[in-house]
Amino acid sequence: MTTLNVAPDTDDTLAGRVKWAIVDCWSIVWQELVHLIRQPSTFAWQLGFPIVMVLMFVYVFGSAMDVSGQGAGAGYMEFAMPGLFTMTMAFGFMNTAFAVTMIKEKGFIDRFRSMPMASSAVVTGRGVADIIHAAVDLAILVGIALVLGWRSGGSLAATFGAFLLLLLLRLALIFVGIFLGLIVQNTEAAGNLFAVAFPFGMVSSVFAPPDLMPGWLGAVAAWNPVSSTAGAIRDIFESPAVASGFWIEEHALAAAIVWPMVITAIFLPLAVRRFKRLSR
Amino acid sequence: MPTSDYAVRAIGLQKRYKETRALDGFDLAVPYGMVYGLLGPNGAGKTTAVRILTTLIRLDGGTAEVAGYDVTRKPRMVRRRIGLTGQQTAVDDAISARQNLVLFGRLFHIGQAAARKRADELLEQFSLADAANKTPKKFSGGMRRRLDLASSMILAPRVLFLDEPTTGLDPAGRREVWQAIRELARHGTTVLLTTHYLDEADKLCDRIGVIDHGKNVVEDTPDGLKRRIGNERLEIVAAESDDLPAIAELANRAASEGTEATVDEARQAVTVPIADGVQALTDVATELRNKGVTAADLGLRRPTLDEAFLQLTGHATDDEETSAV
Numbered sequence: 001m002t003t004l005n006v007a008p009d010t011d012d013t014l015a016g017r018v019k020w021a022i023v024d025c026w027s028i029v030w031q032e033l034v035h036l037i038r039q040p041s042t043f044a045w046q047l048g049f050p051i052v053m054v055l056m057f058v059y060v061f062g063s064a065m066d067v068s069g070q071g072a073g074a075g076y077m078e079f080a081m082p083g084l085f086t087m088t089m090a091f092g093f094m095n096t097a098f099a100v101t102m103i104k105e106k107g108f109i110d111r112f113r114s115m116p117m118a119s120s121a122v123v124t125g126r127g128v129a130d131i132i133h134a135a136v137d138l139a140i141l142v143g144i145a146l147v148l149g150w151r152s153g154g155s156l157a158a159t160f161g162a163f164l165l166l167l168l169l170r171l172a173l174i175f176v177g178i179f180l181g182l183i184v185q186n187t188e189a190a191g192n193l194f195a196v197a198f199p200f201g202m203v204s205s206v207f208a209p210p211d212l213m214p215g216w217l218g219a220v221a222a223w224n225p226v227s228s229t230a231g232a233i234r235d236i237f238e239s240p241a242v243a244s245g246f247w248i249e250e251h252a253l254a255a256a257i258v259w260p261m262v263i264t265a266i267f268l269p270l271a272v273r274r275f276k277r278l279s280r
Numbered sequence: 281m282p283t284s285d286y287a288v289r290a291i292g293l294q295k296r297y298k299e300t301r302a303l304d305g306f307d308l309a310v311p312y313g314m315v316y317g318l319l320g321p322n323g324a325g326k327t328t329a330v331r332i333l334t335t336l337i338r339l340d341g342g343t344a345e346v347a348g349y350d351v352t353r354k355p356r357m358v359r360r361r362i363g364l365t366g367q368q369t370a371v372d373d374a375i376s377a378r379q380n381l382v383l384f385g386r387l388f389h390i391g392q393a394a395a396r397k398r399a400d401e402l403l404e405q406f407s408l409a410d411a412a413n414k415t416p417k418k419f420s421g422g423m424r425r426r427l428d429l430a431s432s433m434i435l436a437p438r439v440l441f442l443d444e445p446t447t448g449l450d451p452a453g454r455r456e457v458w459q460a461i462r463e464l465a466r467h468g469t470t471v472l473l474t475t476h477y478l479d480e481a482d483k484l485c486d487r488i489g490v491i492d493h494g495k496n497v498v499e500d501t502p503d504g505l506k507r508r509i510g511n512e513r514l515e516i517v518a519a520e521s522d523d524l525p526a527i528a529e530l531a532n533r534a535a536s537e538g539t540e541a542t543v544d545e546a547r548q549a550v551t552v553p554i555a556d557g558v559q560a561l562t563d564v565a566t567e568l569r570n571k572g573v574t575a576a577d578l579g580l581r582r583p584t585l586d587e588a589f590l591q592l593t594g595h596a597t598d599d600e601e602t603s604a605v
């Protein structure tokens with residue numbers, strides 16, 4: 001047998017380390033993609049909830065809501081679909097957190113960190129895989145929306161830009177997910193993060209305009225990063241909307257870019273610090 | 281640069297978690313080619329030692345070298361030369377057994393083609409070839425642990441760390457894993473394993489180090505250790521407490537070399553380490569009858585880890601879980 005006793009990479013220069021950080025990241029992404037290909041039902045499980053929500057809102061509650069100022073139910077589909085897209089991206093951080101907790105709980109992080117691979121790949125690979133996963137989620141949801149009769153009023157390029165805004169939100173929330181995933185003790189606790197995610201997703205403009213909510217709740221909802229992204233993409237899709245009373249809603253596009261940057265600026269360092277604390 | 285003849289050399293390891301001294305001046309020296317067993321009860325510091333030696337956590341004091349490199353200053357050099365199978369089984373249940381091994385091969389930087397080739401070799405070596413394309417979800421405990429072991433053997437590493445490799449396995453699974461570890465040792469891999477089980481350390485290891493409260497208790501060969509704690513013991517429970525001295529005297533004659541009987545007044549029991557169980561049992565039974573002493577109970581017992589600790593350290597272990605060895 002010509003088995004090696006020592007891992008063959010010996011390049012400890014910066015360039016060598018960057019190269020391996022990328023190669024190793026891709027190996028982790030590959031592992032995650034194999035997961036998705038082998039278990040396509042993952043999508044059904046994870047998209048089931050948002051889809052049921054939107055069907056309920058469009059066909060049950062929506063008919064009673066006047067979101068466009070043109071009477072109850074009018075334009076609700078156009079209002080709710082962008083909300084559904086945004087909510088799915090927002091809830092995505094739970095998938096990230098759950099996956100991180102899982103590899104921690106199962107001892108994968110330990111094995112990875114005892115290996116010559118770049119340990120950053122554990123996290124970067126997760127992030128890249130989650131973005132790919134989110135893009136597929138989004139494609140499925142858009143497909144469903146089109147079948148139900150939703151159309152974007154914006155140009156093709158602008159519509160594509162709106163999808164990028166959605167992925168930007170998802171990207172920022174990956175760092176939140178990694179941070180939370182490293183904090184919680186086990187996958188059971190990670191499942192309970194839904195208690196955090198649910199108000200975060202719902203107290204927003206996703207299903208109802210903040211103007212229709214009681215004062216303080218409306219303000220919280222309007223300033224929710226989820227609302228900013230939802231508002232920005234509604235503008236792009238030219239969804240009908242009542243005139244908003246909140247300053248931030250008037251600047252939804254800028255907020256949809258600034259919020260994810262703020263979230264990243266806070267949670268990326270926190271996640272890195274938490275990751276380093278594993279070696280304490 | 282490598283400076284040591286030892287696969288693992290640790291001096292005065294310290295690790296504190298707030299109030300807990302997980303390691304408190306722990307020393308370890310494992311020569312190349314040896315299977316070394318770290319034996320100790322729950323919370324003794326076994327996992328902490330393994331985690332320091334595999335570069336997962338920083339030490340608070342002392343020095344440690346693995347495969348010739350300092351774990352603090354040259355962690356990358358260490359990581360290129362070791363394998364780790366941790367306390368939990370790190371197997372990806374959603375991808376096939378072969379894909380698990382290929383993934384780890386790539387992450388050990390041996391290249392895609394070599395990773396595939398090595399995966400097939402390992403599947404063969406660990407008797408998993410038939411299950412290569414199945415996902416480990418449906419594997420038995422022993423198979424999963426073997427796949428886990430194989431994942432840490434992508435390189436035939438200089439030093440392999442196994443943290444409780446058989447805990448939670450049924451007897452068949454344990455035997456499978458033992459077989460696999462012996463096979464690795466035969467090919468020259470240095471193995472450092474931790475265990476709660478005396479018999480496991482006895483069957484697998486060339487040397488056994490006993491650890492408790494983060495400190496070394498004793499280190500010896502399995503035979504030496506057994507001599508110290510007695511291989512088997514004979515227990516005689518007296519019917520009348522007045523008979524205890526006579527029974528103790530008679531038990532001492534059956535004692536294996538260098539040991540003596542211990543008397544438990546409360547239970548009216550005399551326990552003595554013996555060399556040849558059946559012989560001692562018949563001898564003692566005959567003598568009891570000759571002297572007209574009646575015993576309430578007479579039997580052979582294997583020492584539990586608790587008793588071994590009592591014998592070695594003069595105090596019992598703190599937990600109940602390990603007493604059923």
Ligand SMILES: Nc1ncnc2c1ncn2[C@@H]1O[C@H](COP(=O)(O)OP(=O)(O)OP(=O)(O)O)[C@@H](O)[C@H]1O
Pocket residue numbers: 297300301302320321322323324325326327328329367476
């Ligand atoms: N991350 C941690 N934070 C706080 N205390 C810890 C941590 N890791 C270990 N300890 C403590 O350090 C001591 C040694 O633990 P360690 O896990 O090394 O024991 P062990 O011998 O492996 O036990 P077991 O047989 O149960 O696996 C224990 O008292 C444990 O509670």
Ligand SMILES: [Mg+2]
Pocket residue numbers: 326327328367443
């Ligand atoms: Mg342990």
